Structure formats: C-alpha cells, structure tokens
Amino acid sequence: MNSNTFRMPAAVLLATGAVVLLTAPPASATGGTPAGGEGKSGAVVLRTGLDVGLLNKTVHVPLKATLNEVSAPAKAEKTALTVTLDGVEGNRPVSVLRADVATSKATADRTKAEAEANLAKARVHVPGLPLLSLIEVEKVTSKAVCEAGKKPVASANVLGTVTALGKKVTLSAGGPTKVEVPGVGMVSLELSSTETTSTTAAAAALRLKVAVNPLNLNVAQVDGEIVLAEAHCESPKGSAPTTKAPEQPDIKTQTGTGTGGTTAGSGTTAGSGGSGSGTADANLAETGGGSLTPYITGGALTLLALGGGALFLTRRGKTQ
Helix, strand or coil, rough: CCCCCEEECCHHHHHHHCCCCCCCCCCCCCCCCCCCCCCCEEEEEEEEEEEEEEEECCCCEEEEECCCEEEECCEECCCCEEEECCCCCHHCCEEEEEEEEEEEEEEEEECEEEEEEEEEEEEEEECCCCCCCCCCEEEEEEEEEEEEECCCEEEEEEEEEEECCCCCEEEEEEEEEEEEECCEEEEEEEEEEEECCCCEHHHEEEEEEEEEEECCCEEEEEEEEECCCEEECCCCCCCCCCCCCCCCCCCCCCCCEEEEEEECCCCCCCHCCCCCCEEEEHHHHHHHHCCCHHHHHHHHHHHHHHHHHHHHHHHHHHHH
16 A cells, blocks of 8 residues: 655744644635646645644644645545554554555646545544544545636535434535544535636545544643545646627518508508518619509699690691
C-alpha cells in the first residue's frame, strides 16, 4: 500500500498560545479565463487543515496535509497518508487516512479541462483517537468538466453508508449533519457541495468540521476542517458559452396579382382603409388597371362621340 509520510514539528505559540491555521477553503468556482489557450483543472482526494493542541505544553501543532493533490495533466493513486507530529502519540506516525481506493486525475487542453477524485472504503483518523475513526465512508466521488463553448458541469456523490465517531449517520442535502459523542467531541458533516460559473466548476463530495477533545495520547483538542474528494476546472480561453439569439420570423412581402378586393396575407379589404402594403388594389392602382377600366373607357368614348355630334350640328346650323 502506497503512503505519504509528513513530519511536522510543534510550533510554540505567542503569549496567548493561539495560532491561526489556514484551513482548506470551500469548493468554489470563480469567474475569469486562463491566461493561456488551454483550460485548467485540479483534484485532491483528502485535504486537512487541523489545529492539534497538546496537553503537556501550551503549544498547538498545525496538521495541514493533502493526499493525491494534482494539477493538469497528472494522475495519483496513493491510498494511505501518515503524519508524524512532535509530541503527539509518542512521536509515532499518525495514520490520517487509509483507503482501498484513492485516486485523483486532471487533464486539460485547448478544448476541455476535466478533473475527478475518487475514494472508496476510506477511514479518517485524527491524533488522540487512534482506535476510533473520525469518519468512515464506502465511496465518495467528485467531478468537474469545463468544455469549450459549453456551460461547465460539477457533480459530487456520497454513496453507501457513512459512520462518524462510531455512529452511522444519514446525510441531508438541506444542511450539515452533526454527530456528538460525550467525552470525545463533535463532527459536523456537510454533504456534496458544487458551484459553477460561466467558465469554472468546482465540487467537494464531503466536508467535515471537527471539534474533538480526546484527552488521550497527549492530545487535548483537535479543531479544523477536512475535505474529501475535491475537483475543480476552468474552461479554455474564450470558451464562454454563447447564448443563441431567438429566431426571427421569416417575413416576406406579399403582392396581389388578381382583380383586387382583399390584401394578400393581412385579411383586410381594400375599401376598409387598411394599410396592407401588399394589397391587390394598391398594386393595380400603380399600373392604371382595374375591374372598372373597360366601363370607364367606354363612357369616355360615348361622351367623345356625343360631343362630336353636338359640335357638328352647331356648325351646320350656323351655315344655314
């Protein structure tokens, strides 16, 4: 079984005996695009940000460690993490994580950035509680995909049973689940958080806020946060999703070709005063044609004939 081993010396505090520990930030997605053409991605199986207080000294030991943290392109498959802390458990290695499967993978190119983290049959311990698991999970997974031209997607899942401080718990999406054991402490578990923007995605399968006081093996208290299965990505430059403009109706001008009467397409009669740019009468008026043209022509010829006859009779009367 592969393992990571870290050795961290105890740090003497200031007069107050307090230390500010930089804990892991929540999984979050922020706007912006990478400086280069390729996307970005990263994943981590486990991240700890804990503050370990010792009984025999007014010191706190920061326990900050990660397992299988990768940035694209990379892959990691280590399944164990041990940390040695001065003054804790007789300076023996502390087994923080043991798992049957612990993998993380990240890829990125000019078309897509993707990251995922998987953890199966995992047991997490903290200093001072070597025999009691802080949490046990069957399987947790996280995945983030940022593809060029598409909206980023993030997903996280906690599958199977979850046990915290020896108690089987049911996680709720409505808020954190708290488990408290008298004489040991409390663990607050937050289920599967995801966040996406137009160019980024982030997911964390499980987040634990820890506050235990084991009073064992020279450990007075352990406070902080642990994150299981975290993944994040950022889209390739210039790949923000485009919003398709709504289709405009195909409007065509209709023209009349018959004897007039109604507008083609508007449904209003020519004599009703409708504007109808494509009316038959309007087009016929422009050419001088229409259904009354023969009658008008005939009337004009008749008047012309009558006028000619009257003129002839008038001139004849004058000559007589």
